[in-house]
Amino acid sequence: MDPQALLTCLSTASCVITQTTGGLISGMLLFLVAAGLSLIFGTLKVVNFMHGSLYMLGAYFAYTLYTATGNFTIAVVGAALGVGLFGLVFERLFMSRVYNTDVLMQLLVCYGFILILDDAVKIIWGAEFLSMGMPAAFQRPPIMIAGGILPVYYLFLIGVTLGVALLLGLLLTRTRAGKIVRAAAVNPTMTSALGINTALVFGGVFALGGLLAGLSGALAAPVRSMVAGMGFSILIESFIVTVIGGMGSIGGALVGALLIGLVRSFGTIGFPLFTEGVMFLFMTLVLITKPSGLFGKEH
């Protein structure tokens, strides 16, 4: 614990700016994963415990596509779509069979897939960690803003993520598909009585959630080394984020992700050995005071 260092940091502009952007960046990738998790829970009422594995798949897909084509755009788009497709298949073939059972069966299906995918990745891509490397377009010196440092790639990353967040918000509130999704979340039987194919909605939502996780993994690939089992820590963090923000709330996921990003970022300075503990403490307090999360709807 070093509260003095935290105070010192908080009183210098450059430290605040750099740590804040640092927090934003790790928060952004987390948001993409957490948004998918939250969306799936909000609509399907299942906790997708294998969401971290989808993130992992995104990173590996991007690695393979990038190595094959050398084109970063193709790698990112292809990986996101690929994982989205995987999510759809997984939902239709496996997850949809356990909607009517209790939460433990859902947990079990997801856990089974976590294990299978981790080993599959090891068999396909090998046990050693891989690194994709920074695409040439982003290999340039970082930008300085008010004494704070911001790498070009992260600027791009923040832009893409905010864009996705905006699109997602528009999709859910402004489009017919979004309205159907929200209706299906509130009352699936009613929605299906209205002639809407809920199976399609559920599959679509799972695919979208997968796509977001895959996108996050692909965007992380240039800066994070890949190894089987890498989805684990991101699962736990995005889980904390969704619980804090409110299961089913995209806005909540954004706020939660940034919050966790900042807790880590400033925690590194103030209480470096207990940042994870603080995250769980936070989650505990939110659950005790407002179980549905900061932005979740009571029900």
Add this chain to the structure above:
Amino acid sequence: MLTVENLHKSFGGVNAINGIDLKFDAGTLTAIIGPNGAGKTSFFNLITGAFAPDQGRILFGTDDIAGLSSPDIVKRGIGRAFQIASIFPSLTVRETILGAVNAHRGWHTKLRRRFPLGEANAQADEVMELVGLTAKADKLSGNLSHGDQKLLDIALALALEPRVLLLDEPTAGMGPEERWQMIDTVHKLWQRKQMTLIFIEHDMDIVFKYAQTIRVLSYGAVLAEGKPDEIRNHPKVIEAYLGTAYEKGRG
């Protein structure tokens, strides 16, 4: 026996119960009727402590039970069965009723003794006999027919030896023949157990045939009360609610 004074309750700005004053004498059989959304079930919920009233008193004997928790109220002797049978699907009929008997006698948290406690068996048998479920004692509750589940729900309340029994639409969701069987059983129970019985019912034939007194609720308030004949001819009731049902009942 049970007196309700100036009862108020609103949910999110909507007044569900809007100043009810009612008195139920010991040993009477009362029907509560009223159109959908009149506040009948909410009224039951307030009496049994599912919600605390915003205002008003609920006197059970001379004690004000308003705001007490459900278990507290139940323990004082108010039993209740639900519109949609509320049972324990994975327990057998006997286990369910024994569970209720044990709860009634305060044995439900006993760790030392083995379930079922001997003395409880006799009472459970009696209750099953009363509602006619003896033959199905070892069936899983979840596998019973709809009618039997409703009976079991009532049996659960009976096991508590209540002085006041609240039945929320005992005949809901049944065919015509079943309905009469059901209400017949209920009526016999009332006669044998000498308790105060209040039931919500939509079927006017049943209401007029069995109820001693009828209370009509509308928009969370008492519209009318009286003997079946008085209600039958009550102009407000005919106007607000009974008209069609009355005609149908006649026809």
Add this chain to the structure above:
Amino acid sequence: MTDTQRTRRNRRGFIKAAGALTASGLAFPYVARAQDKPIRIGVPTILSGRVAQLGISSRNALQIEVDKFNAAGGLNGRKLEIIARDSKGKPDEAANNTRQLINGDGCEIIISAESSAGAFAVQEVIRELKVLCIHTNSETSSLSADPKIRVPTAFRTARQGIHDAIVSAAYAGNVAKAKGLKTWMTCSPDYAYGRDNTSLFLEYMKRFHPEIEMVGEAWPKLFQADYTENITKILQAKPQALYSCLWAGDLVSFLDQSGIYNLFAQTTLFAINMADYTTLTAVKNLPAGIHSSSRYLKTFPAVPENAAWGDAYKAKFGDYPTNWSWENSLAMTFLTTALRKVNSTDGAKLADAIRGMKVKSPFGADGTVTMRAEDQTTIGYAIGWGTTISKEPYVPSVTPGDWKSILEHEAEWKKKMGFA
């Protein structure tokens, strides 16, 4: 090895394993012991999860030595057999596997290719079951240095934290003096190894070069995905030099993420775990000028036996060996020498033979490595520091550590810790 080859091999292994699983059923295996039966060496190690590659490279190295021993006739006709079991990196599994290997599979010798947490768990089993055990990968000094933890039949052929710290501080201090690197910071993973390693390094840095100023420390979690907040913290402090004992995938992530902040334009990195092929080759655009200790390099020690060993390993398994590989290979050198000498697998007898033994080894600083009798850990292995370039041989010249100085400081440290 190409990806498809590896896939095919893995798949074949998997099918074989599945067959064996079906065949063995769910029965307890009981092993009849007879003189012509092979000598089984149990290897609790990590074969799955993030560290799997290191466990696999340990097993590979052991297999090479076992094949060599068996080809030479074994021990009076008895062959050696390796039984590796995956602890998944969990200490309780490591303990349990070790017991099973001994009690269930009839292993007479244990080579514990576990990381530190697992090694301490194995140690407790060995204390009870008293077979010969060689820890090949745990660098935590107390495992052998602390008499309360030491076990008569357990040895270590891994490099030891205290040795590394002394060499590192001596080297880093000299570089600091030469280049005027006054302000330092650390960034190490927050777990037992990371903390021990870093605090020892700092202790000797202060002792050797009291003019050095520490301006902060960053403690990412083990296996953390994102180091941004640590990197920005370092950027804030603007140290001239940074010491880190991050390793493998974590180090790669850290380098990639630091790279886009241009961190190493202003700060010189001393990454003790950099010079291992698996890490060196994984980093895309490896920055030149990183200082690192020699984990495994086929060019250090610069003797033909070492280069030949590295090439042979690569020819067989497709990758260069890791730091864990040579440590396991060295363990087999001690073990086979002792087996031939006492002609028995009895734990106490083998331990007596190994205690104080000096063997010829391509990994020795002077061509030999000694198993020090007093604390049953190796000394005299090759250890040194150098600077990276971005392609093979990656670390062209290595400054070897001075064992005379290492041993002096180690003795002093033990006294201070109450170990001697």
Add this chain to the structure above:
Amino acid sequence: MRSTVWLDIVIAAAAMAVLLLLPLVFPGKAFSDFMIRLSAFAIFATSLNLLVGYTGLVSFGHGLFYGLGAYSFALMMQKLGTSIPVAFIATVGVSAAVATVVGAICIRLKEIYFSFLTLAFQMLLHSVIIAWTPLTGGDQGLTGGVPRPPFLGIRLDDPQHLYIFCSAVLVVSLYIMWHLVRSPFGYTMRMIRDNPRRAEFLGVRVWRVRLLAFVVAGVFGSIGGLLMSLFVSSAYPDFAYWTVSGEAVFMILMGGISVFFGPLVGAVMLLLLNDVVTRVTEHYSLMLGIIILCFALGLRKGLLGFVLWAWERRRAGAQ
């Protein structure tokens, strides 16, 4: 009634006798090692099933008590040098106290939120264990072994004695829990699982029953962890990690959630599976994943649950 209680005691004694005789059939140490681990996991999984299967409280964080039991027992033995019975009883006390506080907070929440909160508490303990290095040894776990001084002529550093001790704890624990689920309290638990609202209207103070169930489960969960710390002569942060809770859930579902001895059977299966699969392949996770899917999508009653179900169907068919 009295006679059936006696019958239970006779059965328990018979089970104990069988456990004592088993080493004669399987003389290897591997067997006793297996049984010691089994006793820890079986008690732990069965205690979780009191919550999940009997009370309908799906706890994701039961490992809290496994870790707590292991650490508090091992620390008391290591740092205070108490005797084993004292540390045993103190561990039970500590767990009961913690379970009361944590339970009182958690059971206020409904369904999935209850699960999340239990998980959060468990991970909080895990974080504390990792961060509080001077006391707990951090991620390294407690080093240097847990002393096991003799008491009443029982020497737990002797594998044979440990085997007998663990068997006895297993039998006694299962006996108590078996008795509990068949007591009036056990039936109340099941009523609450099925329909807590209805139970309220029968005069049952639901939160009180839930809390009591939580405390009982917590106490037995910690005894599981305690036995494991005796076996490995240490305690590791993994004991408090969420995967421990996950394993227990899996044991319950493998054996059968609706059967008292389901978790025991599940524990036997998972441990055997672990031992056999890691023996023949390094693709343990792949194998386990596939088996998990088989249970989740096919054999949902669990093995023992399925066998009993099939048995009853056959009997019903025969009549």
